[in-house]
Amino acid sequence: MGVPYVPVIGLVGTDLLKRRDDMVLAPDPFDGKTVSVVAKAMRPDVAVFHVDKADRNGNVSCGYPVEAVILAEASRHVIVTAEEIVDRLDEKDAAGTFVPSILVDAVVHAPFGSHPAGMTGRYAPDKVHMKEYVAASRDDAAFAEYLKTHVFDVESHAEYVERFVPREWQRPTRAA
């Protein structure tokens, strides 16, 4: 949208509002008295999101309806990770989920890039791994250990897939 802030009807009197400095109460500038929440526009420096397909020019088909288009528009730089790279995509191939290349800075081929979460149309969440993740997230030491094992000590995405994505997923069939 490119505007500095937008009014939102709702959220007045919530504890959520007390904890956020990007949403404040403000009077209607036209009548000077009716109060609503005003939310500061988000302008992320970089957005990174995972999609179904991207083409060689950076056009993207998210593969499922998401708010990625707004995210891409709002962010100064956009990095897309994709399950599959194809020669050419246009809006017809991606009804409602198309992000044009003009908004995209970089595309990374990353099969199973959503793991351990799922990817609509391709694979379901890895429930076994998710349980480990939730258990690890209960305290800082356990979570640091999780990150060491699954992120910092992993050399590449290929190594991650090899070590942590269930073997049976890696056959070329479609699940979920």
Add this chain to the structure above:
Amino acid sequence: MTVARDTIADLEYSETELMAVLMSREVRDGEVSACGALSQIPATGLLLAKEMHAPNAELIILNTVFRPFHTSRQFHFLAQRGELGLFFVSGVQIDGYGNYNLHQIGTDPDHPEVRFPGGYGGGMIYYCAQRTVVFRTEHTRRSLVERVDFISAAGSSPDNVLRLGNPSKLITPKANFRFDKEAGRLRLDSIHPSYTLEEIRENTGFDLGVTSAAATPAPTAEELHALRSVVRPKMIETGTYAAWAERSIGGATK
């Protein structure tokens, strides 16, 4: 659907079926009515209303085929425009002021005892839908409290706040409450079959605001028939709620 009305007293139903029926009665014909993700009982109630008294109701059941939009942005602005007549929402805690809590148990924001997903959507829609029905499948003093630990959405707002609608009711397996907008309080409205006022008082953490209440009209034979033979297969077709519907809505009419 020609079951004689005099058999009603003999009809048996589950708590889930009762709540779905009570929710369906809140739907008005011709209005847009919606429920969010993970809302199987409201989804059932919405589909039932369409079979019963609201054939022209527009339904939005998120995460199912009953969803006219690709993006939540479209749903957001539909609500902001005030086009939503009825919405259903639940909370971990609901208090006597019509506030609900979807964020955390424990009042210290930095060290909650339990943290829940929270939610922006409900905190917006609660102020935008003309009526919101709050529901809770557990009617106890730990879920219905005097003050919630964290206000995810507030029951009322000062007069100068831009607000399009308010909570209208609270539905539990034991009773219905109505929201008194002037007082900003939930008041006991009706008691479901087999429960007493004393039981409701014992299990509610806030003042009931009344000394007596009518009995909730039990689900009718027509409602239960439509629920089990028409709505159940529709819920199974949604995919999202298939397993739940097979388990929770009694098969064909007994």
